[in-house]
Amino acid sequence: MRADVVRKCTDVCRTHFVSRKISTEACKWYQAIAEKNAVVNAFVHVTNVPKPSKAALPLSGLSIAIKDNIATKSSPTTCSSAMLKDFVSPFDATVVKLLQDSGADIIGKTNCDEFGMGSLNVHSVHGPVINPFTPSTVTFEQRSAGGSSGGSAAAVAAGMCSAALGTDTGGSIRLPASYCGVAGLKPSYGLISRWGVVSFADSLDCVGILAKTIPEIRRIFDTISVYDMKDTTAATPEVREQASRELQKRLKTWPTSESGLLSLEGLRVGIPQEYFPLELSSAVITPVRQVISALKDRGAKIIPVSLPSTSYALSAYYVLASAEASSNMARYDGVQYGMHIRPPPSSDLTKTSKIYAAARSVAFGQEVQKRILLGTYALSADAFDNYFLQAQRVRQLVKDDFNRIFRMQNFSGPSEANQDGADVLIHPSAIRTAPPLTSANRDNSGLDAYVQDVLTVPASLAGLPALSVPSRASSEQNGVDDDGWPIGVSVVGQWGSDEMVMRVGEAIETLLATK
Amino acid sequence: MHVAPRLFPDFLLNTSRYMLAVVRPCRLPFSLTTRLFHDVRVYKEDKRWPGWQVIIGIETHAQIKSRLKLFSESLTSHPDDPPNTHVSPFDAAFPGTLPKLNPKCVDLAIRTAVALQSDIQPRSSFDRKHYFYSDLPSGYQITQQYAPLALGGVLNIQLPDSSPVPVRIKQIQLEQDTAKSTFNPRNLTSSIDLNRAGTGLMEIVSEPDMRSPEEAGAYVRTLQAVLRAIGSSDGNMEQGSLRCDVNVSINRPGELPGTRCEIKNLNSVRFMMAAITHEIKRQQALLTSSSLATVPQETRGFDEHTFETFRLRSKEDAPDYRYMPDPNLGELRVSQSRIETIRSTLPELPWHTRTRLKSTYGISERDVEVLLSVDSGREVQFDGDEGDGGRGAVAYFDRLVAGNGQINEDGKKKKGRDPKVAVNWMTHELLGQLAARNESFKDNTLTSGQLGELIDLVTGRIITGTSAKLLLRHLLAKPSSERVLKIAEDLQLTALSPSSSSCSSSSSSQTAEDPLFPLCKEAIAALPSEVAAVRAGNKNVLHKIVGHVMKGSRGRADAKRVREVVEGLIMGEGKQ
CATH class of the missing domain: 1.10.10 (Arc Repressor Mutant, subunit A)
Structure with a gap:
């Protein structure tokens, strides 16, 4: 696969650039893929060279990579699973169609954890993604790009595309963005259509965007954040309108300039105490502190807040996500489509399920099998009450926590506004920098990988917009833990306040750049 | 509390540590709570099994007569359609597809609920029922396990020579039909046809209120008539648009009900009654064999050749369906105004039609039954549409009696025809001629206006009865829009006597x-x-x-x- 991608890109650059079929800009991406993908393993498929469009459309000139769990007609959609190794979807996902209709080129499909299940992008039939970041101080080492949208984050970080789409179920965009040093937005649940996105856990899955800068994210977000009739969980135009009207009222209070916010007077930034556990490495905590004090310097009011249910969120998340996953994975039986495994001749074929078991035992990776078993147990009659229902109640408590501390009302469900609440929350995106790719976490992630998601799952459970902004603070201030690798600062807002989250993210971007 | 990395293993090993005191206790009805048995019916001895009371409950699956499937945009199919021609990516469970509820299916299910006086729930929801089988591409069926569309209700059944028996309805829920798998024993291969996959079904569950195979038969026939009249289903058991699972138990009068056995997939009323009869005799033989014998709870099938039931699986083998709320469909909300609109436009129910035909027209019970049995739901088209103004036999008869549908200016006198004469012409002559032509009422090309004119010509002695029958046969063979009188004249079928009025004065x-x-x-x-x-x-x-x-x-x-x-x-x- 890697060789195919490289060969194709080299080919594209040689032939099409000479014949002037593609622009210098587009050629740059293909060249980068040809040079770096053999190591980084971000792309698993590159598309044919698109026809140059004449009309100037909102996304003209952008080459966007698509995570391989988003359906495309023109290239395979494998979800990094052997189960769907040669699977080509008969339709394009709504997001893919929207991007193309707006003039963007789909450059290829990116590596990910199998069906989006993983935090390190090591559970992939295409092999792990290698973090393309190279710190100046330390000797070369292979680190994880994070997961599950590791390929998308690495592709952006390595300069292989203008931007990439990922999906985020429990942190799958924010974590790799943080590890690779790019910006990644998980929008409010229901704003971007999930039609054509291969379900992992429907109630949590969100399509999001990874790019180098926030204005680039916004440009794409504005194009794909539209109501889609085909997705019944999509926020209706009325709800979008309500949230947007309320949001505009708040945004008007800050003067802005082309280069970002001039003043943050009036902005209330909440610092959730539960998101700064003792285990947090100092390499992470120092840059976050710097961001917070820089925001304060610009006039933002910093308020400590508490989200007491946070500690239960990770457990609840893994029960709910695994339960939904076990249900969604049930369709992969190797009969209608995807990989079919013939059961060995001696096997018991008295039940249809035995034939499926043969295919599922071979074609699903270990992590997927583990989560299917976990989810199946959580849904079994004896465990449902204690696991699934209990986790649903915890999820409600997590939502209630957030609704209590935000200044804006949650228009996606019943809630009231808290006048003394925060506009956004700021916290680290991950508890550490990118973990090294050791043989241990390549083979069997154990529990460490699950803990990677601890800071990202609450926003997923509550369906809130969350943006990871890359931060690389000067190393002399960062103390002994600093390894020179990037970290991300998360900005989380009330449901529907994606634009506010991006504005604050931009302010952080500007502050860090001027430092 | 600080976030600790050991959270995850803990929840697997010991959840109780994370149970919160503030958690609202919310119990969902996974299993039926055992309720005290209070028999709604008085015991009546049956000579076939003296000393035993039979208790029967029926679950009916009726295919919703909608143009499109329940959650996808593919057209519903007919059993004769070529296999796999009505399939969308969603029906085949392609990755990335999502369900979208078809509101027409909901409307038709609400119609059914209104007809059965069921309590329509303002909020209901969908759940996934998981099992691995080749007729279920997604590995789960979307159904309404925890919060069904409608609860309660009643269907009155009438057996000859007895007073009507009310059968209570427990609930009505929406769900997806499965695909069809056909096993070929020659090459040991199953073929899957996805045409049916995802078609909307109404599951109508009765309370165990029936006490004999005959009552069970009457229940299903009455239900069929209702579904057809309101157009929510074709209700055809032979073609599979109506399927029944029957629960049967027997007990000594006055004692608690016995253990029930469920007989699955019965596809005609006759087979259902035979299966119940066999099941009663089987359970009776089992219980009388020894004082300690009990009926094991099991799911049974019915052999259409031997007319016997056979064991499919025992209670212990019952699968765990791992029900889970469907995360894509959310809540189904039904407004009161939607219910009222459906109630006010509900087609006439069979028992209302029966009463009306008898009281307004004074025609015989037998004639009423003929008209009702011919009706067969032709009145209502797909999605509950009224179609071309009622092709049903009752509507035809109504028009026939009403004349041309014209009402004189004083509003009183209808230019009507004698209902008894009209019903004779319709049931004997028209239906007879159609039967002779091997056609059913839906093939009828003769309009009610034409038949009416024909009757008028006979009563006006313009043609004789014999000629009229000849003319009727001609009209069916060569459909024409000409005036019937003109055709009669052309065929020289007009009577050889002057009109009756001139006869009297000679x-x-x-x-x-x-x-x-x-x-x-x-x-x-x-x-x-x-x-x-x-x-x-x-x-x-x-x-x-x-x-x-x-x-x-x-x-x-x-x-x-x-x-x-x-x-x-x-x-x-x-x-x-």
């Missing part, structure tokens, strides 16, 4: 013009000995002469009038 000029005279005279001339016998007082011989005239008129003459004319001629001649 002035010589009119009798001379009467076309019957030449025919009658010819007969008298041809049969001299018979004429002589009549003259001698043997009036019976008149029949023979009349018959001769009738034959000559090819049915166009009115026999009564012929007799008058012939008798007048013979006796008159005699006097002369």
Whole structure:
């Protein structure tokens, strides 16, 4: 696969650039893929060279990579699973169609954890993604790009595309963005259509965007954040309108300039105490502190807040996500489509399920099998009450926590506004920098990988917009833990306040750049 | 509390640590709570199994008569359609597809709930029922396990020679139909047809209120009639658009109900009744074999060749369906105004039609039953549409009796026809002729206006009954939009006697013009000995002469009038 991608890109650059079929800009991406993908393993498929469009459309000139769990007609959609190794979807996902209709080129499909299940992008039939970041101080080492949208984050970080789409179920965009040093937005649940996105856990899955800068994210977000009739969980135009009207009222209070916010007077930034556990490495905590004090310097009011249910969120998340996953994975039986495994001749074929078991035992990776078993147990009659229902109640408590501390009302469900609440929350995106790719976490992630998601799952459970902004603070201030690798600062807002989250993210971007 | 990395293993090992005191206790009805048994029916001894009470409950799956499937945009199919021609990516469970509820299916299910006086829930929801089988591409069926669309309700059933029996309805829920798998024993291969996959079903669950196979049969037939009348389902068991699972248990009168067995997938009322009968006898034999014997709870099938039930699986083998709320569909909200709109436009229910036909038209019970049984839901099209103004037999009959549907200006007098005459023409002549042509009522090309005109021509003595029957056959063979009178004239089928009004006054000029005279005279001339016998007082011989005239008129003459004319001629001649 890697060789195919490289060969194709080299080919594209040689032939099409000479014949002037593609622009210098587009050629740059293909060249980068040809040079770096053999190591980084971000792309698993590159598309044919698109026809140059004449009309100037909102996304003209952008080459966007698509995570391989988003359906495309023109290239395979494998979800990094052997189960769907040669699977080509008969339709394009709504997001893919929207991007193309707006003039963007789909450059290829990116590596990910199998069906989006993983935090390190090591559970992939295409092999792990290698973090393309190279710190100046330390000797070369292979680190994880994070997961599950590791390929998308690495592709952006390595300069292989203008931007990439990922999906985020429990942190799958924010974590790799943080590890690779790019910006990644998980929008409010229901704003971007999930039609054509291969379900992992429907109630949590969100399509999001990874790019180098926030204005680039916004440009794409504005194009794909539209109501889609085909997705019944999509926020209706009325709800979008309500949230947007309320949001505009708040945004008007800050003067802005082309280069970002001039003043943050009036902005209330909440610092959730539960998101700064003792285990947090100092390499992470120092840059976050710097961001917070820089925001304060610009006039933002910093308020400590508490989200007491946070500690239960990770457990609840893994029960709910695994339960939904076990249900969604049930369709992969190797009969209608995807990989079919013939059961060995001696096997018991008295039940249809035995034939499926043969295919599922071979074609699903270990992590997927583990989560299917976990989810199946959580849904079994004896465990449902204690696991699934209990986790649903915890999820409600997590939502209630957030609704209590935000200044804006949650228009996606019943809630009231808290006048003394925060506009956004700021916290680290991950508890550490990118973990090294050791043989241990390549083979069997154990529990460490699950803990990677601890800071990202609450926003997923509550369906809130969350943006990871890359931060690389000067190393002399960062103390002994600093390894020179990037970290991300998360900005989380009330449901529907994606634009506010991006504005604050931009302010952080500007502050860090001027430092 | 600080976030600790050991959170995850803990929840697997010991959840109770994370149970919160503030958690609202919310119990969902996964299993039916055992309730105290209070029998709604008085025990009546059945000679076939004396000393035993039979308790029967029925789960019915009725395919919703919608154009599109329940959650996808593919068209619903007919069993004769070529396999796998009505399939969308969603029906085949392609990755990335999402369900979208078809509101027409909901409307038709609400219609059913209204007809069964069921309590429609303002909020209901969908759940996934998981099992691995080749007829279920997604590995789960979307159904309404925890919060069904409607609860409660009643269906009154009527058996001959007894008072109506109310059968309570427990609930009505929406769910997806499965695909169809056909096993070929020759090459040991199963073929899957996804045409049916995802078609909307209504599961209608009765309370265990039936006490005999006959009541069970009456329940299903009555339900079929309701579903057809309101157009929510074709309700055809043979074609699989209505399927029944029956729960049967027996007990000694006054004692608690016995352990029930469920008989699955019965596809005709006859088979269902036979299966129940066999099941009662089987359980009876089991329980009488020893005082300690019990009926094991199991799911059974029915063999259509031996007419016996057989074990499919025991309670222990019952699968765990791992029900989970569907995360894509959310809540189904039904507003009161939507229910009211459906209630106010509900097509007439069979029992209302029956009462109306009897009271307004005074036609016999038998005729009413014929009209109702012919009806067969033709009235209502897909998605509950009224279609082309009612093709059903009852609507046809209504139009036939009402005349042209015109009401005189004073609003009182309808230009109507005699209902008894109309029903005779419809049930005997029209249905008879259609049957002779091997056609059913839905193939009928004769409009109610045409049949009405035909009847008017007979009552107006423009044509005779015999000619009318001939004309009817002609009209069915060669459908035409011409006036019936014109066709009758063209075919020379108009009666040979002047109109009845002119008959009574027999002035010589009119009798001379009467076309019957030449025919009658010819007969008298041809049969001299018979004429002589009549003259001698043997009036019976008149029949023979009349018959001769009738034959000559090819049915166009009115026999009564012929007799008058012939008798007048013979006796008159005699006097002369």
